[in-house]
Amino acid sequence: MTHQQARHEREHGDPVVRTGVLFFSTPGCASCRTVRSIIARLDDTGEVPIVEIDAAADAASAARHRVLAAPTLLAFHQGIEVARRTGPASAEVLGELRAAAAGGTALGRSTAPRGLVVLRLLAALVLLLVGVLTATPTLVVVGAVIVIWALAPLAHKVYEFRTR
Incomplete structure (x- = not known):
């Protein structure tokens, strides 16, 4: 050390x-x-x-x-x-x-729970779709926030890759 x-x-x-x-x-x-x-x-x-x-x-x-x-x-x-x-x-x-x-290499298979990420993205897309079809801005905003939340780990990995 x-x-x-x-x-x-x-x-x-x-x-x-x-x-x-x-x-x-x-x-x-x-x-x-x-x-x-x-x-x-x-x-x-x-x-x-x-x-x-x-x-x-x-x-x-x-x-x-x-x-x-x-x-x-x-x-x-x-x-x-x-x-x-x-x-x-x-x-x-x-x-x-x-x-x-x-x-120094990432694992061959993902260690993140893929099912959870997919579930978050599906829920977000449903909220976005319902929000757009019903013209409900609250659902659109909530759906967009969930999309960002679900994709945040991926964005973090891309940032780490670019800063190496």
Whole structure:
């Protein structure tokens, strides 16, 4: 750990992971206990560390990393988030996250819940369509806001790609 990373950790309370996986958990989370037990069984080579952060105790760090649910795993390569997984994770998924962090490449398959994004987009499009057909500006605005909300993670990834 460099002096700058140690100072950041002291000032902000969250560890700086250049290359590794952050595991955000909460004390009462059953899925977090399962992921924790899988991590304990993994072969720890030390090349790609998995650092656990209690999201309830360190809400500022969870907010800074846009963690909204537990468990959430974030893979970092050279300080850039390359993959994210929210929800229960198997040993295979943990291995893929470690490989993504080590290689700096995004996972071959999406770690975002696609069904939820598709559902948000469909709901937004229905609201937009009904709002336009009935000339109800409120529905049009709500539909547009939901479209932006559903597409925000994609826009964030595009921005990260362009700033590399």
